[in-house]
Amino acid sequence: MNIEGSYNLYIVALSVVIAVLASYSALNIVTKISLAKGKTRFFWLLAGSLVMGNGIWSMHFVGMLAYHTHMTVHYDIWFTLGSLLASVIASFIAFYITMPRNTNWYKIAGGGFIIGSGIVTMHYMGMEAMIIPNAIYYDPVLLVLSIIIALVASYLALLLFLHFQSESKTSWVKWLSAALMGIAICGMHYTAMEAVKLQHPAAAKAMAPTPAGQELFLLLCVMIVIFIILLVSWGALIFERHVLEKLAYLDSVTGLPNRNEMNRFFDSHVGTEKIGVLFLDLDQFKAINDTLGHNIGDLLIQEVGIRLRQFIREDQQAFRIGGDEFLFIIKQCNTARAEQLAHKILYSIKQVYYIEGNELYVTGSIGISIGSIQDSNRSVLLKTADTAMYRAKGLGKNQICFYSEEMGLQLVRKMELEKDLQLALENNQFFIMYQPKWNVKTNSLVGFEALIRWQHPRLGLVAPGEFIQIAEGTGLIVPMTKWALEQACRQCKEWQSQGLQQPVSVNLSVRLFQNDSLQELVQNVLDKFELAPHLLELEITESMVLYDINDIIRQLQGLRELGVRVSMDDFGTGYSSIGLLDRLPIDALKLDRLFTNDLENPSKRAVINAIIMMANNLQLDIIAEGVENQEHIDLLARLGCYVMQGYYYGEPMREAEIHEWVRTNEHNMSVV
Known part of the structure; x- marks a missing residue:
C-alpha cells in the first residue's frame, strides 16, 4: 500500500526563505574571497562554505518538518550529521574552485556540479537518516529530475553571480543568484520528496503520527543550525568592519592612520x-x-x-x-x-x-x-x-x-614655466648673452662667459635663477646645455674669423656627467665648428663633489686631454670641496659675488686671501665675479686676484653688441 504525505504550506514557505537567505549570505561572503589575500582569503572561504552548507541542510530539514506522513519517524544522528558535513564540504570545494577572479567556464561548471552534487548527497543522506517502519522507494523519473534540477540551477547560479561579482552595483544580481541557488535546493528537495514512495506491509491503521517530541527535537536542531548561519554571517561582518578595516585604514609600519x-x-x-x-x-x-x-x-x-x-x-x-x-x-x-x-x-x-x-x-x-x-x-x-x-x-x-597667496602665485608661475620650457627649446626662445672677463694686471680682455637667457612670448625675459632650477629638475638642462655649447663655439669661431681671438666659457650641469658621453659631446662640437680647444672653457660647480667623485675626476681628465680649460664656478658658496682641490683636474677657481659684495669686512678679505694663497700653491687661476666699482678692483688686486668679471667692465651682451663694446674699450686695453 502506497502512503501519500501532505505539506504544511507555511513551513514550505519558510524553507524557501531559508534557502534564499542562506544562499545570498554565502554568495555575498564569497565575493570577499577574490579580493582577499593570505589567511583572510581562507577565512572568507570557510565562512561562505559554512553558511551555504548549513543553509542547505536547514532548508532540507525544515522541508521535512513540512512533510506529514502520519507515522512515527526517528532520525539516525550519524546520518544526519553526515548530511550536514556533505553539504559543507561540497560548498567549500565549489567555492575553492571558483575562487580566482578570472574563472573559466569549465571551473564554474565544475563548481556547479560539485555544489549540486552536495545538495543531492545531503538530501538523500537525510532521507536515509529517517528511521520509519516503512520501506522507502523512489520514482526513478522524478529522482533523476531532482538531480538535474540541482545541477543545472547550481551551475546557473554560480555562473550569473561570478560573472557580475566585480560590478559596482550588483545587489539585484546577488539576489537573483541567491534565488536560483534557492531554486536548486528547494526544487531538488521537493521534487525528490515527490519521488518518495512509502509502503507499509500492514494496514494503514497501524500507522501512528510522529510524536511531538521528535518534531520538537528536529526543530531545535534546525534552529541551532540557523543560529550558526547567523553567527558566521555576523562574525564575518564584524571581522570585515573591525579587523579588515583596521588593515585598510592603518599604516602597517607605524600603526598610524593612513x-x-x-x-x-x-x-x-x-x-x-x-x-x-x-x-x-x-x-x-x-x-x-x-x-x-x-x-x-x-x-x-x-x-x-x-x-x-x-x-x-x-x-x-x-x-x-x-x-x-x-x-x-x-x-x-x-x-x-x-x-x-x-x-x-x-x-x-x-x-x-x-x-x-x-x-x-x-x-x-x-x-x-x-x-x-x-x-x-x-x-x-x-x-x-x-x-x-x-x-x-x-x-x-x-x-x-x-x-601664502604669494607662494601660490609663484607655484602657478613655476608650473607654467615648467610646461613651457620644452616648447621654448623647440621654438628657439633661448638666446645667449656674453659677459667679458678682464685682467687688471695686464689691462686686457681675457675672454667671455656665455650666459643662456629665455625670452618667454608672454612673460617676457625670465631670469636664469627661475628656469635653470626647473630645467635641472626635469632633465631639460641637458639639451639646453648642448644647445648653449654649440652656440658659444659657433660665436667664438665667428669672432676668431673677425680677428677677435678670445676664449668663451660655458656652464655645465652635473647631469651631463651622468651619461658618460660628455667628452664625446665636446669633441663633436669642437670638430663641428673647427674651433681650437684652448678657446673653450667649461665651468662646473662645487655640487659635483656630492656625486661619484672618482667618475667626475675621470671625465674631467678626459676633457682636459682634449685641450679645453676647466674652472670651478661659485667656489666657496655651496659645498666644501677644499679637500678635493688637489685631486680635481681644473685650471681656475671663480669666487662668487658673495665674497666681492662684502669686501669691506676684514674677515671676508681674510678668507679671500686664504683662498688666493691656496690657489697659487695649487697653480690655479682666480677669477672674481660681481665686480661693480673701483674699490672692489683695488681691494682684489691688493689681495692678488687680477682677473675680474662684473658690471664694472660690462653687462651681459648679445653677440651683436660685442664688437661695439670692443671698439669702445680699445683705447683702454691691449687685447691678448
Whole structure:
C-alpha cells in the first residue's frame, strides 16, 4: 500500500526563505574571497562554505518538518550529521574552485556540479537518516529530475553571480543568484520528496503520527543550525568592519592612520570649521634608506611614528600618507596653535635615533595650510601644505613655512614655466648673452662667459635663477646645455674669423656627467665648428663633489686631454670641496659675488686671501665675479686676484653688441 504525505504550506514557505537567505549570505561572503589575500582569503572561504552548507541542510530539514506522513519517524544522528558535513564540504570545494577572479567556464561548471552534487548527497543522506517502519522507494523519473534540477540551477547560479561579482552595483544580481541557488535546493528537495514512495506491509491503521517530541527535537536542531548561519554571517561582518578595516585604514609600519583614513576624515568634516594641515617630510631619509637599507629605513619610520603619537589628541590626528611623508590635521586651528605644534614636532623629530647599532640623525620640514573644507576642497589644502613644505626645505630644512597667496602665485608661475620650457627649446626662445672677463694686471680682455637667457612670448625675459632650477629638475638642462655649447663655439669661431681671438666659457650641469658621453659631446662640437680647444672653457660647480667623485675626476681628465680649460664656478658658496682641490683636474677657481659684495669686512678679505694663497700653491687661476666699482678692483688686486668679471667692465651682451663694446674699450686695453 502506497502512503501519500501532505505539506504544511507555511513551513514550505519558510524553507524557501531559508534557502534564499542562506544562499545570498554565502554568495555575498564569497565575493570577499577574490579580493582577499593570505589567511583572510581562507577565512572568507570557510565562512561562505559554512553558511551555504548549513543553509542547505536547514532548508532540507525544515522541508521535512513540512512533510506529514502520519507515522512515527526517528532520525539516525550519524546520518544526519553526515548530511550536514556533505553539504559543507561540497560548498567549500565549489567555492575553492571558483575562487580566482578570472574563472573559466569549465571551473564554474565544475563548481556547479560539485555544489549540486552536495545538495543531492545531503538530501538523500537525510532521507536515509529517517528511521520509519516503512520501506522507502523512489520514482526513478522524478529522482533523476531532482538531480538535474540541482545541477543545472547550481551551475546557473554560480555562473550569473561570478560573472557580475566585480560590478559596482550588483545587489539585484546577488539576489537573483541567491534565488536560483534557492531554486536548486528547494526544487531538488521537493521534487525528490515527490519521488518518495512509502509502503507499509500492514494496514494503514497501524500507522501512528510522529510524536511531538521528535518534531520538537528536529526543530531545535534546525534552529541551532540557523543560529550558526547567523553567527558566521555576523562574525564575518564584524571581522570585515573591525579587523579588515583596521588593515585598510592603518599604516602597517607605524600603526598610524593612513591615506585612506585621511580621506575619510575629510569626507566627514566638510564645513566652515578652520582646519590646519601640517605636511611633514623627513629631510635626510633617502640618504639613510639608500646607504643602510630599507629595513633600517622602515625601523626609522617606525620610530618617527612612535614620536608623533605623543601629539595625537582628540582634536588633532597624525597620518602617514606614504614614504617619509606624514600629515597632521588640527581641528579649530589658528596660526599660533599650528606653529606651536610644528615646532614641537620638529624638536622631537631631530633627537638622535639608535637603531640596530646605528646612531641616526634626521630633521623634518613642515608646510602649513589653514582653511575650511567648505572654502576649498581637500586637494587644495593638501597641495598648499605640500607647497609650503617644499618652501621650508628650500629655506635650509628643519624649518616650518606657512602657505601664502604669494607662494601660490609663484607655484602657478613655476608650473607654467615648467610646461613651457620644452616648447621654448623647440621654438628657439633661448638666446645667449656674453659677459667679458678682464685682467687688471695686464689691462686686457681675457675672454667671455656665455650666459643662456629665455625670452618667454608672454612673460617676457625670465631670469636664469627661475628656469635653470626647473630645467635641472626635469632633465631639460641637458639639451639646453648642448644647445648653449654649440652656440658659444659657433660665436667664438665667428669672432676668431673677425680677428677677435678670445676664449668663451660655458656652464655645465652635473647631469651631463651622468651619461658618460660628455667628452664625446665636446669633441663633436669642437670638430663641428673647427674651433681650437684652448678657446673653450667649461665651468662646473662645487655640487659635483656630492656625486661619484672618482667618475667626475675621470671625465674631467678626459676633457682636459682634449685641450679645453676647466674652472670651478661659485667656489666657496655651496659645498666644501677644499679637500678635493688637489685631486680635481681644473685650471681656475671663480669666487662668487658673495665674497666681492662684502669686501669691506676684514674677515671676508681674510678668507679671500686664504683662498688666493691656496690657489697659487695649487697653480690655479682666480677669477672674481660681481665686480661693480673701483674699490672692489683695488681691494682684489691688493689681495692678488687680477682677473675680474662684473658690471664694472660690462653687462651681459648679445653677440651683436660685442664688437661695439670692443671698439669702445680699445683705447683702454691691449687685447691678448
